[in-house]
Amino acid sequence: GDSVTQTEGQVTVSESKSLIINCTYSTTSIAYPNLFWYVRYPGEGLQLLLKVITAGQKGSSRGFEATYNKETTSFHLQKASVQESDSAVYYCALVHTGGADRLTFGKGTQLIIQP
Amino acid sequence: EAAVTQSPRNKVAVTGGKVTLSCNQTNNHNNMYWYRQDTGHGLRLIHYSYGAGSTEKGDIPDGYKASRPSQENFSLILELATPSQTSVYFCASGDRLGGDTQYFGPGTRLLVL
Numbered sequence: 001g002d003s004v005t006q007t008e009g010q011v012t013v014s015e016s017k018s019l020i021i022n023c024t025y026s027t028t029s030i031a032y033p034n035l036f037w038y039v040r041y042p043g044e045g046l047q048l049l050l051k052v053i054t055a056g057q058k059g060s061s062r063g064f065e066a067t068y069n070k071e072t073t074s075f076h077l078q079k080a081s082v083q084e085s086d087s088a089v090y091y092c093a094l095v096h097t098g099g100a101d102r103l104t105f106g107k108g109t110q111l112i113i114q115p
Numbered sequence: 116e117a118a119v120t121q122s123p124r125n126k127v128a129v130t131g132g133k134v135t136l137s138c139n140q141t142n143n144h145n146n147m148y149w150y151r152q153d154t155g156h157g158l159r160l161i162h163y164s165y166g167a168g169s170t171e172k173g174d175i176p177d178g179y180k181a182s183r184p185s186q187e188n189f190s191l192i193l194e195l196a197t198p199s200q201t202s203v204y205f206c207a208s209g210d211r212l213g214g215d216t217q218y219f220g221p222g223t224r225l226l227v228l
Contacts, residue, residue, distance in 0.1 A: 034215055045119070045205060045219035046158075091157060095215045101146050102173070103217055107157035
């Protein structure tokens with residue numbers, strides 16, 4: 001089946017420093033999946049941060065970027081300068097367009113920003 | 116703006132009791148989903164639905180039932196709640212016309228004593 005592995009547990013970054021959260025995926029399908037980053041802010045539900053449906057393309061939103069790399073099967077999330085408001089839990093996910101419309105999530109990474 | 120609401124937002128139940136979690140979406144999406152989120156596990160799919168009258172088992176369906184009486188509503192039912200079902204539950208809606216993006220509700224925090 002499909003699986004997503006991302007940086008586990010907590011990541012602590014000082015405000016204005018750079019961030020990378022690693023995400024790699026594995027799929028048994030011959031088709032390339034759509035890749036997503038979702039974010040959950042405290043007290044809220046998950047919301048889409050960015051998505052990329054074409055291998056080799058980059059998605060960006062709110063200063064975050066992720067590039068779909070089919071060679072390394074990776075979709076790392078990066079930000080050049082984090083802010084305190086970025087504190088949240090981040091989830092990497094994939095879906096097969098030809099499948100049952102089911103998202104496969106990583107376990108989530110809690111980002112803590114130190115002032 | 117996509118809208119998914121859940122009720123209740125918080126629930127305390129007793130072991131062996133029946134619990135119903137409700138979800139409503141105004142996005143007119145065909146698909147709806149129920150997940151639970153636990154530390155160390157991320158989000159796990161319990162049940163999902165392709166439309167009114169349909170329910171499908173997800174990855175962890177044991178101990179849960181689902182009901183989709185209409186396009187807008189999708190319920191998760193715990194007939195005999197157990198402490199292991201203490202968790203945060205999220206409902207979501209989405210479909211291929213929306214590019215497979217799922218829109219999530221705010222979550223329901225369930226404590227089974």
